[in-house]
Amino acid sequence: MKSLELLSEYSNYLEEQKLEGKKIIAFMSHDSIPEELIDAAGFIPLRLIFAGNDDLMNASHDYLPPSTCSFAQSCIGYFARKPNLYKFLELVDYILLSNHCVSDICVSEIISDNFNVERLNLYVPYTRNESAIKYYKIELENLRKELENIIGHEIPDQKIKESIDKYNLFKKKLAEIEKLEISGSQKLEIFQKAILFGPKILNEIEKLIQKNREITSNDSQTESNNKKVIFTGCSIFLGDYLMDLIEESGGEIVFFNTWIGHNYISQIYSDKILNSTDDPIDLFLYRFKTNIYGDHSVPDSLDNEISYLETFINEYQKENGEKLAVINHVIKFCDHFSLFQSTLKERLQNKGIQVLNLERDYSRANRGQLSTRIEAFMEMI
Amino acid sequence: MKAVGLDIGSLATKLVLLDENKKMIDWKVNRSTYDFKRVGGDLFKDILKEHNLSRSDVFVMSTGYGRNTVDFANDRITEITAHAKGVQYFYPDARSVIDIGGQDSKAIVMSSKTGNVIDFQMNDKCAAGTGRFLEVMSHALEVPINEIGTLALKSNSPASISSTCTVFAESEVISLFAQGSSKIDIAAGINKSIARRVAGMAKRIGVEPLLVFCGGVAKNIAVKEYLETELGFEIVRPEYPQLTGALGAALISFDNHK
Structure with a gap:
């Protein structure tokens, strides 16, 4: 219900923006997309973060075989299903193709070719060496030119810098959400809303943090018997029932190590870095270079992720006296996470960390089976 | 107190009755059909009647795919935990x-x-x-x-x-x-x-x-x-491989009510 309200609110927001003459750029990718550049050019960046269902996946099968990434199927489904489940997607002007994964490329091309949505491109290198940084810079400059051609004038450096400052402040505020004593589902709702609306809801986030602090300081602490877990792998998108299943099974997610969650806010610039250059493109390059793990397939990303999870779990245990378990969420046929799931589980288990690899698609038919797997894991830990 | 483990699977519903010493004294199996709740309820009523027991004489733990449909159970557990416990009864x-x-x-x-x-x-x-x-x-x-x-x-x-x-x-x-x-x-x-x-x-x-x-x-x-x-x-x-889930559920029920 809450996700429906949020979607309705978002739909109204986009309609208002369109009436004001703004154009919308949608994209599937998460890492390495310079949303500040899109914002500075006066566009609305729209991340496709909507969970699928059987209907949406089926609607995609005129374009994709069923054995492709469930999220990719759903993204096609958003546009292919008639009547459209998310009417606001009809307002999208451009789709930004990036090579986050093979599915990202295919889906963006299919949407562009079949649903009258113009395509922009941003190809991102998979490595992090000097050549890759040079190449990423060329791609950023090309995207900037493309955007400038559309709006008919240059995007001043100063404007991009202001946008970077704005998003950075927003991400810093969002980082405080992680520390709040609220449920995992509440945190997730805030992250989802933040990623949809961006810095526009900064005040709302500030008020929420303030309100929560007041409630926490007035309430006596009650000990929860829920099993505390870290959630990693594929994000939980808007409208997904997974979070309900985890909480109904007695699980409590204390940390979202996913794009909708910590990965997004981990890309905060320090003041020192922000003030180190007047060229905003340098800041994008810095972020690209230092983003050594995350959703994107980069060399040694698994090593970095395992090391990060282990450190977090150890620190949490020192601070709270509890050992966290890990739920690794793998959307079916999502190559990056599917290929790594066994190794991730084995290596974490060797360090004494319990892991549930939760591979699934968006079908409602396997809700019971999913529920058994999650409940059994909670019983096990 | 005795304990009943009720394992409602997608094809078969299994029930095991343990006495106070955790000895298996009876068991039943029936097709689950589409009506999990009714089949589970009927097996439970039958076993109570045959052993001259009332509801308050037994702990009931449900397990299996239909575990959430058993409204008369004291508790529920997944079949994964239940099977693990049940097999250790025999082995x-x-x-x-x-x-x-x-x-x-x-x-x-x-x-x-x-x-x-x-x-x-x-x-x-x-x-x-x-x-x-x-x-x-x-x-x-x-x-x-x-x-x-x-x-x-x-x-x-x-x-x-x-x-x-x-x-x-x-x-x-x-x-x-x-x-x-x-x-x-x-x-x-x-x-x-x-x-x-x-x-x-x-x-x-x-x-x-x-x-x-x-x-x-x-x-x-x-x-x-x-x-x-x-x-x-x-x-x-085991001799009755279908029963380990129900058996494990009944055993866990005892553990929970120690």
Whole structure:
């Protein structure tokens, strides 16, 4: 219900923006997309973060075989299903193709070719060496030119810098959400809303943090018997029932190590870095270079992720006296996470960390089976 | 107090009654049908009546796919935890379990120190590697499901069933017939196909002896033998392999009410 309200609110927001003459750029990718550049050019960046269902996946099968990434199927489904489940997607002007994964490329091309949505491109290198940084810079400059051609004038450096400052402040505020004593589902709702609306809801986030602090300081602490877990792998998108299943099974997610969650806010610039250059493109390059793990397939990303999870779990245990378990969420046929799931589980288990690899698609038919797997894991830990 | 474990699976509902000393004194099995709640409720009423018990004389723990439909249960537990507990009733040294039920298959590894579950793996929503696969194939072969195992073991040259999807595998069986394969060899291929799939899943979590094979499909002798070949060690099977989930649930019920 809450996700429906949020979607309705978002739909109204986009309609208002369109009436004001703004154009919308949608994209599937998460890492390495310079949303500040899109914002500075006066566009609305729209991340496709909507969970699928059987209907949406089926609607995609005129374009994709069923054995492709469930999220990719759903993204096609958003546009292919008639009547459209998310009417606001009809307002999208451009789709930004990036090579986050093979599915990202295919889906963006299919949407562009079949649903009258113009395509922009941003190809991102998979490595992090000097050549890759040079190449990423060329791609950023090309995207900037493309955007400038559309709006008919240059995007001043100063404007991009202001946008970077704005998003950075927003991400810093969002980082405080992680520390709040609220449920995992509440945190997730805030992250989802933040990623949809961006810095526009900064005040709302500030008020929420303030309100929560007041409630926490007035309430006596009650000990929860829920099993505390870290959630990693594929994000939980808007409208997904997974979070309900985890909480109904007695699980409590204390940390979202996913794009909708910590990965997004981990890309905060320090003041020192922000003030180190007047060229905003340098800041994008810095972020690209230092983003050594995350959703994107980069060399040694698994090593970095395992090391990060282990450190977090150890620190949490020192601070709270509890050992966290890990739920690794793998959307079916999502190559990056599917290929790594066994190794991730084995290596974490060797360090004494319990892991549930939760591979699934968006079908409602396997809700019971999913529920058994999650409940059994909670019983096990 | 006595304890009842009620395991409502997708195909069969199983009930076990334990006395105060945790001794199994009775059990019942019935088809689950579409009405889990009614079938579970009827078995429960019957067992109470036959043993002259009232509801307040027993703890009730539900488990299995339909565990949430049992509104008279004191508590519920997943079949993974229940099977792990149940097999240790018969085999205290058990370290692993393979449970192949009507709708899903599971591999479970237990701690050698505590006997608690330390890892598990379940099949996906796909029916391959489950009792349902066997049911569809026995229909295609026109062999009763309880005979397909013994028939398979007569084969010297099992047919190769490569499809992992039940629907495609059924087509493959028909095409094997068309190519002149015998019913015996196809039956062997079908049983081998289940064993291969489940063993692959079990190996991923490092199952080891003593491994207990339970669930309705454990009654099939061919699947057991082929599983042993795939895993490379002997496995054991309780006398009533279908009952370990219900039994485990009843035992956990005692533990919860200590």
